[in-house]
Amino acid sequence: MKSDDKLPLNNDKTAIKIPVKNVKIHPAKNSHERYKPGDQIYVRKNSGFFQKLRQRMNLVYFAFFALLPWLQFNGHQAVLFDISEQRFTLWSLTLWPQDLTLLAWFFIFGAFLLFFVTTFLGRVWCGYMCPQTVWTFIFIWFEEKIEGTANQRRKLDQQQMNGKKVWKKALKHSSWLLFSLFTAMTFAGYFSPMNELFVNIVTFNTTVTMASILAFFTFATYGNAGWMRETVCLHMCPYARFQSAMFDKDTLTVSYDKNRGESRGARARKQDPKTLALGDCIDCNLCVEVCPTGIDIRNGLQYECINCGSCVDACSTVMSKMKYDQGLIRYTTEHELDGKKVHLVRSKLIGYTLVLVIMSTLLVLEIVNRVPLSFDIIRDRTELAKENFNGDIENVYTLKILNMSQTDNTYKLSVKGIENTKWHGKQKVFVEAATVYTLPISLSVAPYELTNFMTDITFTVEQVLPQNSSQSDVSIEHESRFFNKR
Secondary structure, X not given: OOOOOOOOXXXXXXXXXXXXXXXXXXXXXXXXXXXXXXXXXXXXXXXXXXXXXXXXXXXXHHHHHHHHHHOEEOOEEOEEXXXXXXXXXXXXXXXXXXXXXXXXXXXXXXXXXXHHHHHHHOOHHHHHHOHHHHHHHHHHHHHHHHHOOHHHHXXXXXXXXXXXXXXXXXXXXXXXXXXXXXXXXXXXXXXXXXXXXXXXXXXXXXXXXXXXXXXXXXXXXXXXXXXXXXXXXXXXXXXXXXXXXXXXXXXXXXXXOHHHHOOOOOOOOOOOOOOOOOOXXXXXXXXXXXXXXXXXXXXXXXXXXXXXXXXXXXXXXXXXXXXXXXXXXXXXXXXXXXXXXXOOXXXXXXXXXXXXXXXXXXXXXXXXXXXXXEEEEEEOOOOOOEEOOOOOEEEEXXXXXXXXXXXXXXXXXXXXXXXXXXXXXXXEEEEOOOOEEEEEEEXXXXXXXXXXXXXXXXXXXXXXXXXXXXXXXXXXXXXXXXXXOO
C-alpha cells in the first residue's frame, strides 16, 4: 500500500487493518509444462482408493440412468415424465399439475440436501456424481483406449496429419458420437415411453420433433463431455460460484499441507529431506497432471477444484515410493491444517439437518395425505337457471372427474345443500386410470324448496370399493351454486 493511500475508518475515525494473506506460487523446473488457462488438458491415468470409489459410484450412477427407463411397474413404465399428457409417473405415484406443490417440495428438499453435503464434504457431488464429471471420465476412457496415455495423446496432437492419426481421431469421435446418441436416447426415454421410442428409432419412424430433440442432446453431450469438459465446470456451472457461501473452516476439502510439504524440491529417494532443508513435496507435478480441471492444488483452495481426489491418490502413490507418511494432499479442513480443533458438528450443519428433517416429514405427510382424485365443476354459462316441463327449477353442470391413481376405479356422485334435489344423469361412473371422465348432468328442485336466488350446494365424489377391500376410502367434495329464476 502506498503511503498516501487512505485506510478505511471506523465510526470513531480509527483505521481498520485488513488482514492480507500472501500466497507464494512456486514455479516448476519445467515451467513450460504447466497448464495454462485455455490449454487442452491431457488428464493422466491414475489409480488409488478415491479413484476406485469414484469409478464404482460412476458405474452405479450410469447403470441407474441407463436401466431406469426400461423398468416396468404394474404394466407401465416405472419412471416417466410425460409432458404431453401432463403427468409424472414414479412407480406407484402419479403426479399431475394439481400436485405442483408436491413437486416443489422434492426440489426444495434436494437443494437443501446439496447444501448440507457441500457444507460437510465440500464439492463431492461435482467429483463423484455430477453428470458432467461422469460423462467426461467416460469420454476420457475412450481416449485412453484409442489414443493411448496422456503423453501419447499429446504427441499425437502435435504430429502432422497422417493415416494413423486420421484413423484414431475418426474412431475416437465416432465412439463419442455413438455414446452421445445412446445418452440422448436414454434421456428421451424419461419423457416418452421407452419401448415405443426405441422401436421408432430403430425403424427410423420418429417424428421430426423427436428427431430434433435426439440430435440436440446428442451434440450437447458430445460437446460438453468431449470438447468443453472443464470449461463447463469453470465457466458455466453456477454451483462453482456460490459454493464458497456454504464453505467454512471445518468443511472437508482436498488440501495440500504446506507446513509439511514446503519447501518443495527434487531429491534422491535415499536422501533425508531435512538435511536438504526441503519438505516432503518432491515437486513431481503429478498432482497437476491427474487433475481433470488442470489446477495446482498446492496453490491453495480454488473454485475450480471439484474434490474428485485424483491428486490425493497421485500424491499418496509418490509418498509410498518415497517411504514418506501419507496425507501430504488429503481430505482435510482448514482448521486441521492450522493445528486447530475441528468441529464436525456445528451450528450450520445442525440447522441444515433440522431443515431436512422438517422438509422430509412434510414431504412424507404430503404424499400420505394426498387424495388421488380431482374433481372440477363447470356450470352452464349460457343460462343460469331454467324451468323444466315439470315446473321445477333446473341447473346444468359439467363434471370432470380425474382418476389420479394407477388403477381403474368406480365412483359414486351425490349432492347436498338443498332438500329433495333431483339428479338427472349418471350417479355412478367407471373411470380408467390416469384419465379424465366428463359427465354432463342437471339438477332440478321444486320452486318452494328455494328461498334465495342463489343457494350453496356441495358435490361429493366417492370411490366405490369392492367388498372385503383393504383400500382406504377416497372421497372429495367440491362446492358450487344453484340458481333460482328471477
